[in-house]
Amino acid sequence: MSTSISSLGERALITRLHARLEVAPAHVRTGIGDDAAVLLPDRGMQTVVTTDSLVEHVHFRRDWTAADAIGHKALAVNLSDIAAMGATPRASLLSLILPSDFPLDDFDQIVDGYASLSKAAATPLVGGNIARSPGPLVVDVTVLGSVRPRRLLLRSGAREGDELFVTGSLGAAAAGLALLGESRDRTSLTPDELACIERQERPAPRLRIGRLVARVSAASAAMDLSDGIADAAAAMAAASNVGVVIQAAALPCHPGVAPVAARRGLEAPDYVLRSGEDYELAFAVPARRRSRFLAAARRAGQVPVTRIGHFERTLGAWIEDADGQRSPLPAGFDHF
């Protein structure tokens, strides 16, 4: 039987966690171990801050997902919010609420999954806390970032005529979750199906393109797709006081989506509109900035971007089929 965390106190667990992290970079004046962390100022920058949590049985199941993926994803979903602001992450805090019989090996793996992305994204862990849970595992993360005042990307900047672009492909995370629910045996899955599970478990926040698009002012608004493209398009339109139309045929559906959707009697685009958690980014791009936007996407490591619709004067959020027939966008995915 494996050791549980109950054999250690909070301080011993923090020491153990600390030992698994990289040494903090110079802008972290005081990291883990005091009443609060202290960061040196980033001259001329504004501070961006976001928090999000993963809750066992709501956002993940421990019997479906490796512990390191839980650590990775808890940080990734926050980095995605930072990316959507056009900001650069600087530091993170991790609050772990652990069942008392939680295996120490899983604790280590959560920390390792977190630490690995934290290193890759230059977002050092500078503080947090560990508490006991009488129920589910809860992983709550806060990320601080910085952004140059005039480079900030809000949801509310979209204008009539702007084009709606999305990064990467859609529906993979939802299809991955469905596949996890259908079978725990991964050996029989196709590469496309495995890629869907990978997207569900280890989404890659789009930090580079967010920052580059912001730096060259190539977009008027941006938002991440935590709750899906239908939600993001509608939220950007509402915040910007314009309408939005998505062309169903233009949606870049991940190749693993169609078979999963078909088993539910849906076309891939309909499935994609109801799915979330892809952690891609949506951008509103003024037509005159399109080539600048595409150049930024190339410079960000050849990130694929697709024009899927546009913003217009008439309020509302619509999906348009190949015949030009419009129907209201579905409500999208609700984590809650």
Add this chain to the structure above:
Amino acid sequence: MSTSISSLGERALITRLHARLEVAPAHVRTGIGDDAAVLLPDRGMQTVVTTDSLVEHVHFRRDWTAADAIGHKALAVNLSDIAAMGATPRASLLSLILPSDFPLDDFDQIVDGYASLSKAAATPLVGGNIARSPGPLVVDVTVLGSVRPRRLLLRSGAREGDELFVTGSLGAAAAGLALLGESRDRTSLTPDELACIERQERPAPRLRIGRLVARVSAASAAMDLSDGIADAAAAMAAASNVGVVIQAAALPCHPGVAPVAARRGLEAPDYVLRSGEDYELAFAVPARRRSRFLAAARRAGQVPVTRIGHFERTLGAWIEDADGQRSPLPAGFDHF
């Protein structure tokens, strides 16, 4: 039967929460409602950040404590960490993990308790998230603050010969919890006992004295008493590479403590050494700064401060009785 939060989605709950808050001050460029919050820089300042959570059945019980006290305390314990750094809070984030049958009235009260302290401490709520819990209520809070680089109070600055001061009185929060466990009927309690329960439920973070002591450089180190004075004294000594001695007779035991301690066969000072959650502050004060320190305490609204011991060269953490006999400090209170 009262309405539960399950009748609303996450977005409706956030809108409801938002409506119960004050309008955010000018340094909040973007508050609730975008992918992340954006704060204007505080020129010349360093950023201080801390996070802490309250977990039902671990840190509180809903049948013992009013919901508004839970909201208050979740913010207060974080503000106490900011105070211990000598910093000024600027913004906060609130992550609520709610059981699906959670009463909407209690949701409103948690927000109101939070909002009331948030207003009093000028710490606007700028973001957060709401998720479902399959088990306990979890309230996770992050507070950002700022501090002038040379004014920062760390745990590690104590020197041989420094005096150990503590604010207010000790043991009240633990006695309050004990009283809640003994009886739910508050009508039969004395004013001292009621004050203990108030300390347990609505601790008042020592923001003003923390900031003033830091501003006049009257202390070499500070820490808050979330885990009690024994823990704080030992942690400050260890971080500063010195020893510490506390005089048992000098401990400012709250008047409500003695009867509770007696029912457990303890003297008040012994009870106080094993108790936590008072959220007072401990300061290491160089002897030549004592009058400056006392003046700062007076200016901070006549905060009572008591010299309870000193730091010395020989490593270790000791409690000294009236005859000068030393024994090791007990381990203190462990939230975990």
